[in-house]
Amino acid sequence: MEEMAVTIIAIALMIIGSFGIIFLKKPFDKVVMFSILDAGFVLAVVLFKYLDVALFIALADPIATIVYLIAIVKIKEIRSKKVESGEIHD
Structure with a gap:
């Protein structure tokens, strides 16, 4: 039963x-959401x-985030x- 709860959390x-x-x-909010997604993964x-x-x-994720x-x-x-x-004219 505990494994099922952890699966739901993931x-x-x-x-x-x-x-x-x-x-x-x-973009910086997306970095935070990427970390949450990665924790679940x-x-x-x-x-x-x-x-x-x-x-x-666990080793590659901090490098990718940086x-x-x-x-x-x-x-x-x-x-x-x-x-x-002045190259961009909005």
């Missing part, structure tokens, strides 16, 4: 994270006893430079 985390990524507008992988895959996910954050910052910098130079 599914709920993945659904909440997915809807958050889809419907939220701000890791939990589901551990429940299926793929511990080697869970280890790889790359995503760097990309967000660079895009904001490029957009602000284009607005300052």
Whole structure:
């Protein structure tokens, strides 16, 4: 019975994270929702006893999150430079 409750929690985390990524507008909010989705995914992988895959996910996820954050910052910098130079006309 406990395993079923943990499975429901994992599914709920993945659904909440997915809807958050889809419907939220701000990029940094999407990073938070991605972390929630990832927590549910890791939990589901551990429940299926793929511990080697869970280890790889646990090691690769922080790297992917850092790359995503760097990309967000660079895009904001490029957009602000284009607005300052007058290349974008809204």
